[in-house]
Amino acid sequence: MIMLLPYAVAALVLSVIAGGLLSGVDRIVTARLQSRQGPPVLQPFYDVFKLFGKTHSVVNPWQVFCSFVYVTASALALLLFFMRGDLLLLFFILTIGAVFQVVGALTVNSPFSQVGAQRELLQMLTYEPILILVFIALSMKSGSFLIADIYRLEEPLLPSMPLVYVALGYALTIKLRKSPFDISASHHAHQEIVRGVLNDYSGPQLALLEIGHWLDVVLLLGICSLFWSTGVVGMIVLLAATYFVELVIDNVCARLTWQWMLLRGLCAGVILCVINLFLLYAV
Amino acid sequence: MNRLEKLQQWFNKRINEGRLKSPWIVHFDCGSCNGCDIETLACLTPVYDVERFGIINVGNPKHADVLLVTGTVNSRNRHVLKNIYDQMPEPKAVIAIGACGMTGGVFRECYNVLGGVDQVIPVDVYVPGCPAKPEAIIDGVVTALERIKVKLGLIEDPALSSGEAAAALEPVSSFTQTAPEKGVESEAAALTGESSAARSSAFDAPASDLSAAGATSAKETAAQGDATAENPAGETSAAAFEQEPAAQSETAGGTTPPAGKAQEHDGKTV
Numbered sequence: 001m002i003m004l005l006p007y008a009v010a011a012l013v014l015s016v017i018a019g020g021l022l023s024g025v026d027r028i029v030t031a032r033l034q035s036r037q038g039p040p041v042l043q044p045f046y047d048v049f050k051l052f053g054k055t056h057s058v059v060n061p062w063q064v065f066c067s068f069v070y071v072t073a074s075a076l077a078l079l080l081f082f083m084r085g086d087l088l089l090l091f092f093i094l095t096i097g098a099v100f101q102v103v104g105a106l107t108v109n110s111p112f113s114q115v116g117a118q119r120e121l122l123q124m125l126t127y128e129p130i131l132i133l134v135f136i137a138l139s140m141k142s143g144s145f146l147i148a149d150i151y152r153l154e155e156p157l158l159p160s161m162p163l164v165y166v167a168l169g170y171a172l173t174i175k176l177r178k179s180p181f182d183i184s185a186s187h188h189a190h191q192e193i194v195r196g197v198l199n200d201y202s203g204p205q206l207a208l209l210e211i212g213h214w215l216d217v218v219l220l221l222g223i224c225s226l227f228w229s230t231g232v233v234g235m236i237v238l239l240a241a242t243y244f245v246e247l248v249i250d251n252v253c254a255r256l257t258w259q260w261m262l263l264r265g266l267c268a269g270v271i272l273c274v275i276n277l278f279l280l281y282a283v
Numbered sequence: 284m285n286r287l288e289k290l291q292q293w294f295n296k297r298i299n300e301g302r303l304k305s306p307w308i309v310h311f312d313c314g315s316c317n318g319c320d321i322e323t324l325a326c327l328t329p330v331y332d333v334e335r336f337g338i339i340n341v342g343n344p345k346h347a348d349v350l351l352v353t354g355t356v357n358s359r360n361r362h363v364l365k366n367i368y369d370q371m372p373e374p375k376a377v378i379a380i381g382a383c384g385m386t387g388g389v390f391r392e393c394y395n396v397l398g399g400v401d402q403v404i405p406v407d408v409y410v411p412g413c414p415a416k417p418e419a420i421i422d423g424v425v426t427a428l429e430r431i432k433v434k435l436g437l438i439e440d441p442a443l444s445s446g447e448a449a450a451a452l453e454p455v456s457s458f459t460q461t462a463p464e465k466g467v468e469s470e471a472a473a474l475t476g477e478s479s480a481a482r483s484s485a486f487d488a489p490a491s492d493l494s495a496a497g498a499t500s501a502k503e504t505a506a507q508g509d510a511t512a513e514n515p516a517g518e519t520s521a522a523a524f525e526q527e528p529a530a531q532s533e534t535a536g537g538t539t540p541p542a543g544k545a546q547e548h549d550g551k552t553v
Contacts, residue, residue, distance in 0.1 A: 027334070036332040043305065043337050050301030050348070052294075057345065057372040194343045202345035203372050 008082035012075060012215075019214025020044045022221075026247065033251045048210050054203035059108045066104025067205040071212035073097025078219045084148035087135045091128075094219070097212065098124055101197060108200040116196025119184035122258045126181075126266045127171035131223075133273035134171070137164045138226060140280050150226050156234065158227040160283075163276035165227050167269040169242065174265070175220050177213075178250035181261055299435055302348070302374065303428050305337040309347035311367055313400065315354025318414035319381035323351055325417045333421060344370040349427055350404075351420070355383045357395045361403045368404040374434060376427040379406045380420060382413040 024041040031038025040046075058064055077093040080086070098120070105117035135145065141157055142149040150157070158165055174181040185196035193199070201209055221239050228234040312320050326333045327340055341347050344367045356364060368377065379400040382388035387398040400406050407430045410423035432438045 031332070031334060034329060036329045037335050038332075039334050039337050040304075045297075046301040046304040046337055047307075048301070049294075049297040050305045053298035053302055054348075054372040054374075057370075195341065195346065198346075199343060200345060206346060 002083075004083045008079050011082040012079050015078060015218040016211060016214060019211075019218045020048070022217065022243075023214060026243075029244070029247050030251060033247065044210070044214075048207045051207035051210070052204050056204065057202055058205065059200050062107040063104045063201055063205055066100045066107075067201060067208040067212075069100040070097045070104075071208045071215070073100065074212040074215040074219070078215050078222070081147065081219055081222050084146065084151065087138065087145045087147060090219075091131060091135060094216070095124070095128065097216075101209065101212075105197045105200065110200050112193045112196065112199045115193050116184050116199055119193075119258055120197045122262065123174050123181065123184050126261055126269070127174040129266065130167050130171045130269040130273065133270060133277070134164055134168050134223070137161050137273060137277055137280065140277065147226065151229050153229060156228045156230045158238070161227070161276050161280065163272040163279075165224070167272040167276075168224060168227075169246070170265050170269040172220050172224065172242070173246060173249065174261075175216055176246060176250075178246055180249075180253040180256040181265065182250075182255055183258055183261065186255070299437060302431060302435065305339075306348045306376075306424055306428060307339050307341045307346055308349045308351055308424070309341060309344050309367065309371070310351045310353070311364060313352050313354040313356055313360050313364055313384070315381065315383060319353035319384070319412075322414045322417050323353065323380065323420055326420055331417050331421065333424075336421075336424075338421075338424060344368075345372070347371055348375055349424060350375065350377045351380055351424075352377065352384050352400045352406075353380045355387045355390045355393075356397045356400055356403050357393075358397060359395075361397060364400070364403050374431055376407040376431055377404055378408045378410060378420075378423045378427055380410045380412075380423065381415045382411060385409045385411055388413065 021041065021044075023044040024039070027043060028038040028041060073093050073096045077090050077097070080090045080093065102117045102120045102124075105113040105120070108114075138150060138157065139145045141160065142153055170181075177185055177187055179186075183196075185198045198206060198209060221243070224242055225235045225239055228238045310320070310323055324340075325331060326338075344350070348371070350368060350371060352364065368375075377400065379385050383390060383399075385399050387393075387396050390396045391398055397403070408423045408427045410419050412419055415423075429438075
């Protein structure tokens with residue numbers, strides 16, 4: 001596994017670029033769905049570079065620390081994914097990053113940040129059990145939590161666990177900050193709590209969080225790609241279709257409440273996963 | 284070492300590129316009648332789609348690069364305006380939108396109104412009109428980017444190099460220049476109403492495109508001379524609007540007071 005480290009580092013650098021480009025394509029497709037033209041595809045890079053050039057205006061040093069921990073954790077989780085490591089370890093590292101993002105938002109007095117942080121915690125409460133169940137389902141099929149073992153499978157996983165994939169879609173929607181689950185912070189401006197958990201990060205800190213978000217998106221899509229681990233073409237088609245469906249859902253849905261998210265999102269996701277786990281166990 | 288410097292140069296280049304290609308906006312309604320606000324928000328609709336230029340309306344001063352202010356400043360909301368401005372990290376630009384944002388508009392004689400936005404914070408670009416057209420607002424943002432370019436030292440200050448500030452801004456902004464011609468004239472016509480003497484003075488003045496706005500802003504700077512002195516950043520663009528009227532105020536000195544009176548009169552009747 002450690003032999004893969006140089007490739008993993010190269011893939012990590014590439015995934016920063018891929019994540020930015022994906023975000024640019026995301027914005028263009030969203031604009032087209034709203035019959036707008038949309039920004040250039042490199043727009044996310046312009047945004048991030050601009051943010052790096054802004055003067056530091058932090059409320060307290062914790063924000064700087066938390067934004068660095070967040071982007072480091074996201075990078076480490078992705079590195080572990082590229083090294084075909086342990087899914088559970090990857091999950092815990094991902095959680096550390098998300099928690100520190102919340103901690104940074106909780107250290108400031110702004111009510112928008114506070115509400116955004118609480119909502120982010122509720123979002124984590126929703127997507128983390130789903131992710132764990134998805135990993136359990138993957139391990140039931142491959143025999144271990146190692147990603148390397150999933151790549152050894154000869155059949156794609158999607159036909160045997162479609163319900164788990166749908167449940168993973170819930171987690172993906174939450175992690176992508178897409179409607180109806182963009183309650184803690186939204187890419188679209190003018191939310192009722194402004195930018196929620198991102199509200200008081202500004203300048204370079206916000207740029208770091210944005211890069212961390214790109215890495216998270218790439219990681220989540222990577223986990224989706226495990227469901228078609230046997231062929232590159234199938235993988236790309238699956239990911240493109242998944243992302244497009246996410247965008248359509250984002251554009252046809254309103255932002256809903258956290259109660260709705262917990263009830264429909266968490267319950268539906270867990271039930272779908274459990275049904276599929278029983279099916280896997282029975283068959 | 285050399286390679287490191289090159290990397291740093293590349294990074295700085297990208298940062299400057301980003302500054303010009305992703306101006307995020309925060310919009311503050313400083314007691315506007317909502318006319319300019321509606322026009323500002325119209326820029327975000329599919330018709331104008333300012334996201335083409337990377338412009339996003341973020342609603343959060345800590346993330347914003349450009350502050351759009353509509354409406355007059357009064358003694359209550361000046362603190363809010365100052366607070367929003369102070370929360371924005373540098374580099375930043377301020378755009379005053381509409382007749383009210385520029386000078387106080389029809390409300391400028393009200394007992395509680397301080398006047399235009401430049402009474403409180405330095406303004407980089409003035410977008411005239413009542414209400415300002417969405418095209419003019421977009422052009423105002425583009426003009427603000429040119430001013431940021433000057434601030435960053437990417438281009439030479441056109442106002443300084445040519446000496447004629449009003450003419451120098453011309454190639455950059457067509458709308459912010461032409462908008463006053465239509466907007467302010469019609470506004471002046473509406474303001475003066477039956478007072479044809481004041482109306483004709485607005486048309487007959489040598490620099491007719493800026494005369495009406497100039498009449499108010501020149502008067503204002505005479506009344507509150509410290510406005511531009513305490514706002515050095517907004518000085519050059521303010522000068523763009525003031526230079527001609529300042530020269531003109533000598534010639535039109537006799538005709539300006541009637542315009543002011545008509546405005547006052549109109550303010551009372553309406």
